Amino acid sequence: MLYIRNLHVSAAGHEILRGIDLTVNVGEVHAIMGPNGSGKSTLAQVLAGREDYEITAGEVLYEGKNLLAMAPEERAHEGIFLAFQYPVEIPGVSTTYFLRAAVNAIRKHRGLDELDAMDFLTVLRDKMRLVEMDQTLLSRPLNEGFSGGEKKRNEILQMAVLDPKLAILDETDSGLDIDALKVIAGGVNGLRSPERALIVITHYQRLLNYIVPDFVHVLVDGRIVKSGDKQLALELEQKGYGWIEEQVRGGQPVNS
Amino acid sequence: MSSQALDLLTSQDYKWGFVTDIEQEAIPAGLNEDIIRLIAAKKNEPDWMVEWRLKAYRHWEKLEKSEAEPKWANVHYPSIDYQNMVYYSAPKTKDGLKSLDEVDPKLLETYEKLGIPLSEQKLLAGVAVDAVFDSVSVATTFKAKLAELGIIFCSFSEAVQEHPELVRTYLGSVVPYSDNFFAALNAAVFSDGSFCYVPKGVRCPMELSTYFRINAKNTGQFERTLIIAEEGSYVSYLEGCTAPMRDENQLHAAVVELVALDNAQIKYSTVQNWYPGDKEGKGGIYNFVTKRGKCLGKNSKISWTQVETGSAITWKYPSCILQGDNSIGEFYSVALTNNYQQADTGTKMIHIGKNTKSTIVSKGISAGHGQNSYRGLVKILKGATGARNYSQCDSLLMGDKCGAHTFPYLEVNNSTATVEHEASVSKISDDQLFYCKQRGISAEDAVSMIVSGFCKQVFRELPMEFAVEAQKLLGVSLEGSVG
Numbered sequence: 001m002l003y004i005r006n007l008h009v010s011a012a013g014h015e016i017l018r019g020i021d022l023t024v025n026v027g028e029v030h031a032i033m034g035p036n037g038s039g040k041s042t043l044a045q046v047l048a049g050r051e052d053y054e055i056t057a058g059e060v061l062y063e064g065k066n067l068l069a070m071a072p073e074e075r076a077h078e079g080i081f082l083a084f085q086y087p088v089e090i091p092g093v094s095t096t097y098f099l100r101a102a103v104n105a106i107r108k109h110r111g112l113d114e115l116d117a118m119d120f121l122t123v124l125r126d127k128m129r130l131v132e133m134d135q136t137l138l139s140r141p142l143n144e145g146f147s148g149g150e151k152k153r154n155e156i157l158q159m160a161v162l163d164p165k166l167a168i169l170d171e172t173d174s175g176l177d178i179d180a181l182k183v184i185a186g187g188v189n190g191l192r193s194p195e196r197a198l199i200v201i202t203h204y205q206r207l208l209n210y211i212v213p214d215f216v217h218v219l220v221d222g223r224i225v226k227s228g229d230k231q232l233a234l235e236l237e238q239k240g241y242g243w244i245e246e247q248v249r250g251g252q253p254v255n256s
Numbered sequence: 257m258s259s260q261a262l263d264l265l266t267s268q269d270y271k272w273g274f275v276t277d278i279e280q281e282a283i284p285a286g287l288n289e290d291i292i293r294l295i296a297a298k299k300n301e302p303d304w305m306v307e308w309r310l311k312a313y314r315h316w317e318k319l320e321k322s323e324a325e326p327k328w329a330n331v332h333y334p335s336i337d338y339q340n341m342v343y344y345s346a347p348k349t350k351d352g353l354k355s356l357d358e359v360d361p362k363l364l365e366t367y368e369k370l371g372i373p374l375s376e377q378k379l380l381a382g383v384a385v386d387a388v389f390d391s392v393s394v395a396t397t398f399k400a401k402l403a404e405l406g407i408i409f410c411s412f413s414e415a416v417q418e419h420p421e422l423v424r425t426y427l428g429s430v431v432p433y434s435d436n437f438f439a440a441l442n443a444a445v446f447s448d449g450s451f452c453y454v455p456k457g458v459r460c461p462m463e464l465s466t467y468f469r470i471n472a473k474n475t476g477q478f479e480r481t482l483i484i485a486e487e488g489s490y491v492s493y494l495e496g497c498t499a500p501m502r503d504e505n506q507l508h509a510a511v512v513e514l515v516a517l518d519n520a521q522i523k524y525s526t527v528q529n530w531y532p533g534d535k536e537g538k539g540g541i542y543n544f545v546t547k548r549g550k551c552l553g554k555n556s557k558i559s560w561t562q563v564e565t566g567s568a569i570t571w572k573y574p575s576c577i578l579q580g581d582n583s584i585g586e587f588y589s590v591a592l593t594n595n596y597q598q599a600d601t602g603t604k605m606i607h608i609g610k611n612t613k614s615t616i617v618s619k620g621i622s623a624g625h626g627q628n629s630y631r632g633l634v635k636i637l638k639g640a641t642g643a644r645n646y647s648q649c650d651s652l653l654m655g656d657k658c659g660a661h662t663f664p665y666l667e668v669n670n671s672t673a674t675v676e677h678e679a680s681v682s683k684i685s686d687d688q689l690f691y692c693k694q695r696g697i698s699a700e701d702a703v704s705m706i707v708s709g710f711c712k713q714v715f716r717e718l719p720m721e722f723a724v725e726a727q728k729l730l731g732v733s734l735e736g737s738v739g
Contacts, residue, residue, distance in 0.1 A: 091709055098705070
């Protein structure tokens with residue numbers, strides 16, 4: 001489904017990703033872990049189509065197509081979803097209105113009829129149970145005055161409604177207390193499916209207790225330096241990132 | 257905003273820019289006492305009316321000679337040659353038009369094309385329309401139905417003939433001819449407009465509206481609207497306006513006067529879409545308008561809502577004189593300037609009576625090279641014990657070549673008054689745009705959604721059908737603007 005080879009990415013002349021290789025198949029859950037500044041969020045943003053980055057080398061194929069040539073909205077139409085680390089606020093635009101506009105933009109692309117307000121509300125109510133979201137939030141302007149936890153729930157709600165093929169969760173656990181984390185993880189688990197792939201980006205192993213990944217990759221200095229299964233995450237939790245960083249910077253190959 | 261988003265947004269032409277090919281009757285260009293008398297004669301006006309016009313003209317002439325044309329506004333334009341303009345132009349019609357069936361089909365077609373069908377069967381139920389074409393009112397719908405309730409809704413010319421006592425009592429009572437340069441000019445040469453009178457205790461059952469259309473070349477439009485709401489009455493009035501696309505600038509200098517008596521309420525909404533000029537700033541309407549309402553009676557309320565997307569230059573301050581105790585004034589405004597458009601708009605809230613309240617919500621959107629100024633005065637007089645004002649001025653900038661300016665003036669002469677002012681300036685951020693696009697929403701739709709959200713507080717004050725129109729219009733006016 002997603003095939004990344006030798007991806008090099010710079011921002012403002014500074015190289016952030018330095019040769020990423022990653023293959024994600026449909027139905028799989030991949031966790032990408034790494035210390036601050038290792039390039040995790042950059043990878044998420046580049047996959048979603050953020051224009052502020054310069055791709056200096058490499059290729060990314062999504063369902064066999066050149067992903068890097070697609071506009072961000074095309075990628076969304078083709079089923080790529082990014083749960084943002086910092087969801088934006090849009091004053092005066094209700095969450096319901098925003099989400100319906102998104103759903104209908106995607107439906108239009110797929111040749112389906114637009115959903116009217118009533119039909120959409122039915123879909124929305126159903127999905128809201130998944131993230132135990134307070135209904136009053138839906139009529140409020142998008143993310144305006146939402147708490148950190150509410151914003152993240154809203155991201156997962158959007159994911160549920162938009163039903164993507166490939167969802168990338170960028171530090172969805174950051175800033176959450178343990179109860180909110182459980183609810184959100186529960187929502188994400190409810191969306192695991194053989195038809196969907198997930199890339200879960202996180203700094204801490206904690207989230208992976210609840211969203212158990214099939215694969216874990218460690219990103220250091222813009223490269224995936226170690227890959228393994230969920231045991232790797234536990235190892236990182238015990239030992240921290242230091243030992244891997246040392247190995248990498250010491251020039252030793254890392255074997256899992 | 258990224259250059260890609262900029263490229264994505266292509267411009268759309270002004271859709272209302274066509275010219276109606278109709279035989280027009282115009283008077284020679286120029287302005288003097290003979291011209292004033294000629295206009296008055298065409299309308300068969302009584303002597304008092306002619307005298308009032310002449311007094312206004314003489315006042316204006318003095319102002320013109322002393323170069324008193326207002327220059328304080330934050331707008332720039334070459335000086336206007338008032339002698340090179342035509343002050344009266346009307347489609348030729350048979351005398352004594354009795355019903356809509358007799359209106360020239362070309363005119364009906366024009367309004368149909370503008371989305372304002374004049375035949376009562378086709379009209380939006382619940383909206384009565386007075387259609388003003390250049391200098392004259394060509395049709396007024398639902399007159400008879402309104403008359404059953406005692407509501408007078410007709411052209412200004414007709415009101416002068418049929419209801420001279422009302423016109424004479426209230427004409428110039430809110431905006432005297434000596435008020436300002438353009439008000440004086442209007443009083444001298446105004447040719448038509450709408451008149452509305454709602455009797456005591458009557459709630460007008462439908463929206464009343466006037467649709468202004470400029471068609472003729474080199475012609476100014478000078479209309480006057482007068483609305484009187486008697487004790488305990490209510491009326492909601494809408495106006496819309498468009499003009500053909502021309503390379504020359506055309507002047508539109510209107511006056512609107514509203515009078516609300518005890519417990520009366522007037523809601524006045526405008527969607528102004530005069531031709532804004534082309535992308536290089538060539539052509540377009542100079543919209544120099546004086547609008548003012550007087551809350552004469554206690555507990556009366558006047559509410560202005562305006563969506564200003566058109567005109568090359570807008571100079572306009574719909575205001576409220578809060579004379580009656582407990583009276584309320586409101587001003588809700590969206591002003592958009594794109595390309596080379598300039599707007600200097602705002603309001604004056606003059607608190608005279610006790611416990612008077614006013615609310616100002618102004619949303620300015622600047623794009624392209626547009627310059628957008630909010631100018632507002634809140635004046636609390638000595639006797640206005642317990643007066644309250646809340647003002648909010650928000651600006652949204654799109655690109656880095658446009659400008660937003662705020663000129664709030666406060667004069668508080670009573671220590672019991674409460675005055676609040678909030679202001680903000682924002683931009684559509686790359687983060688917002690990217691977020692929308694990641695959800696599948698195109699850059700154009702995202703911009704339009706974000707702008708609508710920005711304007712929401714104002715849009716919700718508009719009657720339903722108008723709010724939808726205004727939202728669409730804003731989208732169209734912004735296309736090709738975002739950078």
